[in-house]
Amino acid sequence: MKAIVHDVYGPPEVLRPAEIPQPVPGRGEVLVRVRAAGVDQGVWHLTAGRPYLIRAAGFGLRAPANRVRGIDVAGRVAAVGPDVTRLRAGDEVYGGCGGSFAEYACAKEDQLAPKPRTLGFEEAAAVPVSACTALKALRDVGRLTAGQHVLVLGASGGVGTFAVQLAKALGARVTGVCSPGKADLVRSIGADEVLDYTTQDPTDGSVRYDLVLDIAGNRPLSRLRRALTARGTLVIVGGEGGGSWIGGNDRQLRALMLSPFTGQRLRPLAAGVRHEDLLALTRFIEAGRVTPVVDRVHPLAEVPEAVRRLRAGEVRGKAVIAV
Incomplete structure (x- = not known):
């Protein structure tokens, strides 16, 4: 599958396109066919490996433990692993995962929720984190x-x-x-x-x-x-x-x-993406009280440019990657 990867820590330019194996969902996980992914400051920190504290927190001391960046995700469930009870193949979902700058990504079921009916995939991908x-x-x-x-x-x-x-x-x-x-x-x-x-x-x-x-x-x-x-x-x-x-x-x-x-x-604040919070946000969104602000939608190959724009302060709201 197509993905954006990096093998060393550094500036956005270390992110590059590659063909990598499709992940397999484990216990309590869902395989998502990614349609869109959001870009947040955490993407830059994990790409740069800065501050160094995050490397010691399990993300890889000398090189990134997970080569694929991206946390925000919106897409369709392609397959489910053992013990998944709320979701099934074909469901449209949004939430958080590891490695959403790719055609497929695995996410824990408790970090996903049904996509708001009023949003497209690109808008939904701007929401979770x-x-x-x-x-x-x-x-x-x-x-x-x-x-x-x-x-x-x-x-x-x-x-x-x-x-x-x-x-x-x-x-x-x-x-x-x-x-x-x-x-x-x-x-x-x-x-x-x-x-x-x-x-x-x-x-x-x-x-x-x-x-x-x-x-x-x-x-x-x-x-x-x-x-x-x-x-x-x-x-x-x-x-x-x-x-x-x-x-x-x-x-x-x-x-x-x-x-x-x-x-x-x-x-x-220690932030995270939870199923319960996504459901609460969905209620605000479907009631018309909260609307994602999407600055620009970039194709997958432009992930480095999207991250650069974010760090330069050029983004209003969220930049989104279409996959």
Whole structure:
């Protein structure tokens, strides 16, 4: 089958097309005929092997343990392994897997759900990783309630565009922060207010928020706390910058250590794709309250270009790969 693979860690250019064997689903797994796959920041980190901490986490110390990248997936079930009970061949599904930049990929049944009826495969592929992350950040970790004021830092990206819509669907007032060229997008998906980070400092303390989502940011904890109410919650969703070994994860560790000594809740987020969360997202999507923002659909051969565009900040919402 056709796939995009890499044998060494490095820039997007190490990703290349290849013919590899079709995977076989194991116990509790489903073989998906991939129709589309989303591109997220995790793809770049796993391609580059940065920060080095991820290599020690089982992804391969000197070379990638799994040669095929891609987590977001949408497609049709081609076959099922032993102990699969909810899905059968022919079902249209979306969710998370390992190696979706390929014609076929294996996924755990508990990381898949029926594809929303209102979405095509390319739109559905933009949802799983980013929307599940946003949902968990707001609902589970942030404990968002109706009427609260939410600040979304990084509102025009994959997670951010879902966070803005989900926060509004949950009854919050939303302020989104992005670059000036993406303000119209953030406003169009429901943000009550949009701030331009090049001219406005959302963490100057002039406005206090009940919940702050810092998405792939690098602002110091002290500044993020200044944007919170006395009992507010900060959720750190990933992070960029920092050293080669742990990257932006040092802020998450410091937030955990500091949180018990302040009235504010400072929380890191460990994201993942779960069947239950996908079902919840499907309800929002089919009700018309959440719509994926697809920037561009690239063919499979353009995976390196899609990853490059993402890292360069050129993507609004999600880039998607058509397979």
